[in-house]
Amino acid sequence: MRPGDEFVYDWFPVAGDGDDRCAATAFALELVFDDGSTSARGAVDQHGTPLDAGAQAAAKTHWVDQWNRRIVDLGPFAGRTIETVTAVLHGGRGFLDSVAVRSAGLRPATLLGWIDTRRGTHASDRFSRGNNAPLVTVPHGGVFGIPMTDASAGNWPYRYHADRGDDARPALQAFATSHIPSPWIGDRGVFQLMPSPLREPDPGRAARALPFDRESEEAGPHRYAVTLDAGASRIDALLTASDFALGMRFAASDAPLSVIVDHLGEVRAATWTSDADGVRIDALLFDHEERPEHHVHVLRPPGEPHLSLEGGRLTGWVAFDAATVDARIGISTIDAAQARANLERAGSVDDMLAAAVRRWTERLAVLEVPGDLSADRMRSLAGSLGRLFSYPNAHAEPGPEGARYRSPVDGVVRPGEYSANNGFWDTYRTVWPLLALLTPDTVGDLADGFVQHFADAGWVARWSAPGPVDSMTGTTSDTVFAELAEAGVDFRLGEAYRSAL
Numbered sequence: 001m002r003p004g005d006e007f008v009y010d011w012f013p014v015a016g017d018g019d020d021r022c023a024a025t026a027f028a029l030e031l032v033f034d035d036g037s038t039s040a041r042g043a044v045d046q047h048g049t050p051l052d053a054g055a056q057a058a059a060k061t062h063w064v065d066q067w068n069r070r071i072v073d074l075g076p077f078a079g080r081t082i083e084t085v086t087a088v089l090h091g092g093r094g095f096l097d098s099v100a101v102r103s104a105g106l107r108p109a110t111l112l113g114w115i116d117t118r119r120g121t122h123a124s125d126r127f128s129r130g131n132n133a134p135l136v137t138v139p140h141g142g143v144f145g146i147p148m149t150d151a152s153a154g155n156w157p158y159r160y161h162a163d164r165g166d167d168a169r170p171a172l173q174a175f176a177t178s179h180i181p182s183p184w185i186g187d188r189g190v191f192q193l194m195p196s197p198l199r200e201p202d203p204g205r206a207a208r209a210l211p212f213d214r215e216s217e218e219a220g221p222h223r224y225a226v227t228l229d230a231g232a233s234r235i236d237a238l239l240t241a242s243d244f245a246l247g248m249r250f251a252a253s254d255a256p257l258s259v260i261v262d263h264l265g266e267v268r269a270a271t272w273t274s275d276a277d278g279v280r281i282d283a284l285l286f287d288h289e290e291r292p293e294h295h296v297h298v299l300r301p302p303g304e305p306h307l308s309l310e311g312g313r314l315t316g317w318v319a320f321d322a323a324t325v326d327a328r329i330g331i332s333t334i335d336a337a338q339a340r341a342n343l344e345r346a347g348s349v350d351d352m353l354a355a356a357v358r359r360w361t362e363r364l365a366v367l368e369v370p371g372d373l374s375a376d377r378m379r380s381l382a383g384s385l386g387r388l389f390s391y392p393n394a395h396a397e398p399g400p401e402g403a404r405y406r407s408p409v410d411g412v413v414r415p416g417e418y419s420a421n422n423g424f425w426d427t428y429r430t431v432w433p434l435l436a437l438l439t440p441d442t443v444g445d446l447a448d449g450f451v452q453h454f455a456d457a458g459w460v461a462r463w464s465a466p467g468p469v470d471s472m473t474g475t476t477s478d479t480v481f482a483e484l485a486e487a488g489v490d491f492r493l494g495e496a497y498r499s500a501l
Contacts, residue, residue: 001079001080001082002103004075005074005102005103006071006101006103007029007043007082007101008102009029009069009097010096012094013025013064013068014065014094016091020091022057023092024091024092025056025057025092026056026089026090027056027062027087027088028053029051029087029096030085030086031051033081034083039051042077043072046071046374047059051070051072057090066122066127071375074101110364111367111382114383115221116220117136117221117383118158119383121133122159125183128183130182133178134219135178135221136223137356138359139363139390140390140392140393141244142393143178143331145175145176145239145240145246146177146180147174147175147176147224148172148176148192149172150162150163151174154188154190154264157187165210165211172210174262175194175239177190177296177329177331178190179393181422182423187264188287188292188294189285191283191285192262195260196210197230197232197233197252198258199256199319201317203316210229212228213229220386221386222241222357223239223240223353233255236250236253237249241356242355243345244330244342245330245352248349250325251323251324253323256319256320257323258319258320259327260316261298262315266287266312267313268284268285268286270282274303275302277302278299278303279301281298286312291466291467293333294333295335296339297342297343299327299330300320300325300328301322302320304320305318328343328349330344333405333408334397334405342397363389364382366438367385389439391421391427391431392446392450393420394420395419395420405417408466408467409453409456414456416452419446419449420449421464422464424460424479425474427480428479428483436483436487443489447489448491451492451495453467454495454498461477462475475500477499477500481496481500
């Protein structure tokens with residue numbers, strides 16, 4: 001072992017019955033080295049707990065019925081070799097995975113580099129960790145980009161531990177637009193693209209899935225990148241975002257590409273054209289009566305469309321002669337022209353990526369972080385900030401005469417700001433006070449966007465997705481507005497007070 005190496009494993013303690021519910025948390029992998037010494041002397045995990053089954057149980061940092069990662073710095077044992085790894089379990093049962101010795105790597109130089117948007121994606125409807133997905137966006141943007149391990153799912157579209165390919169490796173079925181506010185409420189406006197090395201691919205979701213290795217996956221709020229295994233070819237995929245647009249780049253190692261088109265919900269109308277300037281697809285997505293329609297405009301290099309619209313399903317693919325394809329998607333709830341304008345404003349894929357890096361770097365700069373924090377604390381802090389600044393979302397779209405939006409309450413297009421994707425019941429004691437503390441210059445605009453709910457509907461939504469959702473209790477927007485006023489944030493306080501009354 002060399003300085004900088006670390007020992008890693010994942011443990012899933014299965015809950016027992018009664019007093020034995022947490023018995024399986026008394027677990028550790030103990031090490032014996034080639035000089036006869038053991039990990040009992042000096043080896044601790046990222047929480048500072050000795051690598052001992054009893055100590056692990058006493059520390060209460062193992063949680064039952066979910067995966068727990070242990071990371072052990074092997075620096076104190078540099079120069080030695082691990083000869084034996086012994087699993088010690090004092091009671092109960094569990095599952096063990098991902099046992100490895102690896103290099104800890106270089107510490108990222110910026111907070112943005114520490115953010116891993118896959119945190120919490122060991123989740124499902126059986127054990128939810130909240131709204132966790134590797135979302136790509138700009139701070140408080142109007143659309144997310146998301147890789148989908150299950151392209152049919154509108155709630156948990158990316159599950160780290162499930163949705164495997166034929167060879168048991170993780171696999172992706174799509175890269176998509178998303179507006180997911182919560183897995184329990186569900187996504188909307190989901191338009192999917194998926195690269196393929198085949199000239200005539202099978203567009204079925206399971207058939208088109210491509211596996212990948214975790215080592216190739218990079219998940220930050222500004223970009224998601226992965227190398228897909230496409231048989232004899234490799235496809236490097238990149239996903240980035242602007243306010244109301246996404247950029248995707250698919251680059252194959254040795255063959256021309258096709259890009260498969262898919263979506264969730266219904267496509268009520270679609271057209272596509274192909275000329276020397278590229279392939280253009282316009283589609284109108286419909287989810288259900290309580291959600292707004294989404295106009296989608298897709299622009300790619302010249303190619304050969306093989307698409308059909310039947311029974312509300314837009315299916316097929318576009319074949320290209322190039323091995324690298326940049327696909328750009330603009331989206332709008334206003335109209336098709338606005339979707340095209342949103343895409344034009346975002347620029348190229350490289351433009352979007354550069355702007356996303358700049359905006360995230362500027363936003364994260366509100367916090368000064370000591371340089372001696374552990375890697376585990378840095379991942380937690382940075383990842384939480386990434387989630388904090390991803391929500392709530394803008395619903396109003398930029399126009400030549402200022403912002404405007406299609407109201408999800410009555411469908412009327414109005415000038416002004418409108419905020420969406422927030423459950424006050426979940427955020428009034430956490431998200432909003434921290435936004436007021438860290439970003440008082442922008443939190444007032446977000447608050448005004450929720451005051452506009454009152455102007456349109458006569459009340460502020462308890463849960464917005466983007467309009468009012470009949471979920472959760474109380475009117476905790478009143479608490480948020482009161483705290484913002486107490487903090488001296490500038491927003492429409494008079495209208496907020498009227499909404500409370």
